[in-house]
Amino acid sequence: MAELPAAGSDERLRLVELVNRVLDRGAVITGEVTISVAGVDLIYVGLNLVLTSVETARGKPLLPSDG
Amino acid sequence: MAERLWSYLVTHARHLPGAGWTGIGGVPLDSIIEGELAMWVSPLDIIPAREIETITAHNDVIVRATTPSITPVPVRFGQVAAEADLRSSLRDRAEHFSARLAEFSGAAEFGLRVTAVGAGAQNLHSGEFHTGREFLESLAAREQRAGVLAAAIRAELGPLVRREREDPPEGEVVARVAHLVGATDRAAYRAAVGRLAEMHEDYRFHSSGPWPPYSFAA
Numbered sequence: 001m002a003e004l005p006a007a008g009s010d011e012r013l014r015l016v017e018l019v020n021r022v023l024d025r026g027a028v029i030t031g032e033v034t035i036s037v038a039g040v041d042l043i044y045v046g047l048n049l050v051l052t053s054v055e056t057a058r059g060k061p062l063l064p065s066d067g
Numbered sequence: 068m069a070e071r072l073w074s075y076l077v078t079h080a081r082h083l084p085g086a087g088w089t090g091i092g093g094v095p096l097d098s099i100i101e102g103e104l105a106m107w108v109s110p111l112d113i114i115p116a117r118e119i120e121t122i123t124a125h126n127d128v129i130v131r132a133t134t135p136s137i138t139p140v141p142v143r144f145g146q147v148a149a150e151a152d153l154r155s156s157l158r159d160r161a162e163h164f165s166a167r168l169a170e171f172s173g174a175a176e177f178g179l180r181v182t183a184v185g186a187g188a189q190n191l192h193s194g195e196f197h198t199g200r201e202f203l204e205s206l207a208a209r210e211q212r213a214g215v216l217a218a219a220i221r222a223e224l225g226p227l228v229r230r231e232r233e234d235p236p237e238g239e240v241v242a243r244v245a246h247l248v249g250a251t252d253r254a255a256y257r258a259a260v261g262r263l264a265e266m267h268e269d270y271r272f273h274s275s276g277p278w279p280p281y282s283f284a285a
Contacts, residue, residue, distance in 0.1 A: 013273065021278055023144050025143065026144070026279075029146045029153060
């Protein structure tokens with residue numbers, strides 16, 4: 001991952017503002033949202049709060065398998 | 068089209084990606100058209116990591132799609148679905164998206180973050196409290212200061228914005244507001260923010276933007 005600008009710099013503040021907007025705001029099109037915990041991408045499926053890793057989901061009907 | 072699609076934005080049906088335009092990971096952009104609306108998408112078989120590069124790439128598509136008369140409705144990062152589901156969403160929420168497109172035309176989002184400095188930074192409802200009463204009095208004082216500041220912001224900027232979204236204060240940040248500002252009001256808006264900063268020397272005003280209107284898309 002690219003190195004972030006120095007703490008307190010205008011560029012770092014701009015990136016913080018960008019990240020906050022892109023990840024937390026904007027229209028939600030589907031009930032399925034990708035979130036990341038400890039660097040692992042997880043799938044949050046609607047109100048069922050079904051959380052599974054992307055890799056696990058590929059082996060189940062949630063996502064198509066690679067093969 | 069691929070089985071699963073990453074969505075970036077919703078716009079008018081006549082507004083489509085240019086030839087050769089790409090999105091996250093350099094994958095070509097495509098579009099789904101449903102009635103009067105279009106959604107810009109990329110076929111993505113692998114959900115990308117939430118790193119600065121992919122986050123920036125997502126936003127770059129939305130920025131690139133923005134014209135003087137069309138400000139698309141930004142989609143939140145991470146929206147991946149089958150084409151049929153995306154089409155269904157466009158149909159079911161056509162009224163909402165059309166209303167947002169009309170509201171966003173020629174406008175952009177600006178963020179305002181105000182932090183307390185100098186004398187204003189004292190008693191910021193942080194640090195140790197010896198009694199519950201101290202805690203509550205500090206909280207009340209902070210909320211009162213935040214309310215006075217919010218009123219000043221609204222008085223100065225209200226006439227210049229189409230919509231406002233206020234978030235609760237947090238730590239040293241005593242005011243967090245997103246404004247939807249039309250192109251013809253931008254210069255006046257920036258000047259008004261400058262006046263607010265001059266009038267309130269105990270606070271530092273951080274203005275950012277223009278952004279796609281993420282805060283008003285839902």
